[in-house]
Structures are given as C-alpha cells and as structure tokens.
Amino acid sequence: MYSAKSVRNWLLALPLALPLGAAALALPALVPGEAQAAFCSNDGGRFNEWKQAIKAEYSGQFKASTLAKIDGLQYSTAVIKLDRNQKSFKLSFPEFYKRRATGVASGARKRIQQYKKYFDKAEQQFGVPPEIIAAIWGLESAFGTYKGKSFPILQSIATLSYDCRRTDLFSREFRAALEVIDRGYADLSKAQGAWAGEIGQTQFLPSSFLIGATDFDGGGVNVFSSPADVIGSTAKWFARNGWQRGGDYHEGAANYGVIQRWNKAGVYQKTIAKLADEIRG
Numbered sequence: 001m002y003s004a005k006s007v008r009n010w011l012l013a014l015p016l017a018l019p020l021g022a023a024a025l026a027l028p029a030l031v032p033g034e035a036q037a038a039f040c041s042n043d044g045g046r047f048n049e050w051k052q053a054i055k056a057e058y059s060g061q062f063k064a065s066t067l068a069k070i071d072g073l074q075y076s077t078a079v080i081k082l083d084r085n086q087k088s089f090k091l092s093f094p095e096f097y098k099r100r101a102t103g104v105a106s107g108a109r110k111r112i113q114q115y116k117k118y119f120d121k122a123e124q125q126f127g128v129p130p131e132i133i134a135a136i137w138g139l140e141s142a143f144g145t146y147k148g149k150s151f152p153i154l155q156s157i158a159t160l161s162y163d164c165r166r167t168d169l170f171s172r173e174f175r176a177a178l179e180v181i182d183r184g185y186a187d188l189s190k191a192q193g194a195w196a197g198e199i200g201q202t203q204f205l206p207s208s209f210l211i212g213a214t215d216f217d218g219g220g221v222n223v224f225s226s227p228a229d230v231i232g233s234t235a236k237w238f239a240r241n242g243w244q245r246g247g248d249y250h251e252g253a254a255n256y257g258v259i260q261r262w263n264k265a266g267v268y269q270k271t272i273a274k275l276a277d278e279i280r281g
C-alpha cells in the first residue's frame, strides 16, 4: 500500500520521467490538412487571436458546441512554467525502478484480484495480460489514487499548442481533444489532468485515448473514474498498437516494441517489463 507521502514522492518524479506524458509516442500519423498550427508564440499576448484562428480553421469540422469550448480557454502560465522547468532525466534503471516501482506490485496484485472480471475480459478480447495493464495503471496514477495538482485538460493542451516549443505535437493533440469532446466522451474543457493534458488513470494523451477508448462496464467510456474502462481502454490501446497475444514482452521481443510506443523513456520501458514480472511473481 502507498502512504500519502510515498505517493507524493513517487509523483514528484513524474515530470522528470514523463516529459511528454505517457503514450507520447502513440500519435497516429499526421493526416495531410489536419491540425496545422495557426501560429505559435512564446508569451500569452496573442492567445485570443490564436483562439479565433483555431476556431476559424476548424469551422465546420466540429459541432458549434465543441468549438464554443475554445472561447473560454485561457493561456496557462503555470503549464508553461512546468514545461520549461523539466530537467533532463538521468536516473539509472535501478534508481528509476526503486523510485517509481517500489510497492507497486502488491497494489497491482490486489487490483487484478479485485477487478478480475475486467482483466479477464481484457485478456480475452485484446490479448493483453493483466500484469502489463496493472503495471501501467500503477505507474501512471497509483491505480487512480493519486490526487495531485491538476489542470483543465483542454486549456493545458491549447497552451502547449500555442506555445512554440512543441507546437506540432500539441496541435495534433488539440485537434484530438476537440474530437474527444465532439464525440461526447468527456468535456475536456472541464475535466482535469496532469499539466500536459493527460486523460484518465493511465494518462492517455487525447490521440491515444481515441485509439483505446473502450466501455467495459456500460454507461459510456470513463477513464477518469471507471477501473473497468481504464483496464479495457489501456488493453485496447496495446492491441491496436500491435500487441501479440501470448507473446514475450521482454527486451528484444515484438511486444516490447509496443511498450516502447507507450513511453519513449528507456528506463520506463524496462520498468514496465520488470514490474510485470514482479506482479506475476
């Protein structure tokens, strides 16, 4: 089990470990004509102008009610500050594993038992074993128990799209976020996530959420509060990215390549495979 303190310490490492948020490499190929950045700027002075440009660009592509969400967005200096303050990530794998994975396996085994019905369904439907899903769920949010500082998702993504540092990546994600809203999955202008706009308990970027979104317990897809949907959606993301049922997932194996698409940090990839072994016991 996590003490409040260990969860806090654990998450302090998160911005170092996940500079783009989880699933940052899961972006689909850019479709020509889609998500062209209006323009970018490194201060908030032209943000209202940017909002109008974006609305004009997407006019007719989304519902008016979806595009109206753009009106209320504000440039977030807090998000930009967090983005600028990232430090290069230099921990060795053993140090990283100790910091991030200590205690996670026992919590994972508990969830696998508690939500056996959904883990079984995920394995049956998508071929992804429980220990992989549970490892990611534990690493990303301590199984949804972590309640840290959070930010309105659409606002974070809009700010990072407008900002020049990663405008291409986040322009694609902004378009995906509008699609999440347009399709009625969640109102991302209100829903909260970590500072880089991640969605739900396994920290999907919007484009990854659209790939994984699965309703495992009825009532629509809710990866913020439904463990069933978190399990199903994460499993589907892996299946859609080429996971091979019953295949090895250690370094060098095809399934390890799918783990590498989930997160670009090498130590994080190794941690998922090792933690899965530890969970399986």
Ligand SMILES: [Ca+2]
Pocket: 215, 216, 217, 218, 219, 220, 221, 222, 226, 229
């Ligand atoms: Ca559901």
